[in-house]
Amino acid sequence: MIIRITDQPIDVQELIAEVSNESNGGIVAFLGVVRRWNDSPNGSPREVYWLEYEAYREAAEEIMREIAQQIEEKWAITSIAIAHRIGHLEIGEAAVGIAVGAPHRVEAFDACEYAIDTLKATAPIWKKEAWERDHQTGQSWVENKAPL
Amino acid sequence: MKVKLRFFASWREIVGEEEIEWSLGDSQNVEGLVTELIAKYPRLIGTALNSLVMVNRRYTDRQATLRSGDEVAFIPPVGGG
Structure with missing residues (x-):
């Protein structure tokens, strides 16, 4: 099993x-990847730099x-690897x-979805977004939305 | 009674430290500690309202009693993944 926060x-x-x-x-x-466009708090997209x-x-x-443990209890799956990166990402x-x-x-699809949804909702990890919209730039802490 | 405080994201920026040792005043629980911190760092008010708290790396409610040596971390809305 891999459980890792890494730079x-x-x-x-x-x-x-x-x-x-x-x-x-x-x-x-599953890979969660940094994308170029993200919604601003008012809903309109803004360009992300990093x-x-x-x-x-x-x-x-x-x-x-704990997520790995819950997956073992729910699906009897023990083959799990979760890595989250910290620091500056492009x-x-x-x-x-x-x-x-x-x-x-x-089970593999279900457990993987459960892992990413639970991680995004509960893991104490934060991201600051450097953005530009209508010639304005800024840096903001971005909060995860509840999964649809 | 002393506790260790850990600050991240917006809390870290407002307090200007990642980690401090804090001597509790009359407070015995998390809620009292948050009130003491807001008194010293008034800019915490907004973020303190919608943050969660961990004591010794476990999410806890604000009525939780603190003990000497506890590690208290303030968890603003998360953004991992």
């Missing part, structure tokens, strides 16, 4: 390798371990990577 780029191949074994017929990997991530490292890793870089392996794909 290094996320290696999705490493996460996939971690959850691969002879029992797992379905491997699902993000700066910060974490309460020990507590975030503890929450990530457009296109991965902020979070999750890989889940299970005998069948349905």
Whole structure:
């Protein structure tokens, strides 16, 4: 199992390798990537230049371990890898990577979705966004929306 | 009684520190501590209202009693992922 907060780029191949074994017929990997456009608080999109991530490292890793534990209880899945990056990220870089392996794909998809939704809602991790809109620039802490 | 305070994101910027040791006044619980902090750093008022609190790396409610040596962290709305 990989549970990691890191300032290094996320290696999705490493996460996939971690959850691969002879029992797992379905491997699902998710990457959360920094995108160029994000909604401003009033709903209209603004251009993003970079993000700066910060974490309460020990507590975030503890929450990530709890998520892995919940996945084991719900789906009997133990092949889990979760890595979250902190520090300065440019457009296109991965902020979070999750890989889940299970005998069948349905549980792997469900568990992976549960992992990213729960992480986004509960892990003590923050991002500051550097943005521009209508020739105005700024930097703001961006809060996750509730999943749809 | 002394507790360790950890600040992140908006809290860190307002307080200007990542970590401080804090001698509790008459307060015994998290709510009292938050009130003491707002008195010293009035700009915390807004963010304090919509932040959660962790004591020893666990989410807790504001009535939780504090003990000497506790690590208290203030958690503004998160943005991970």
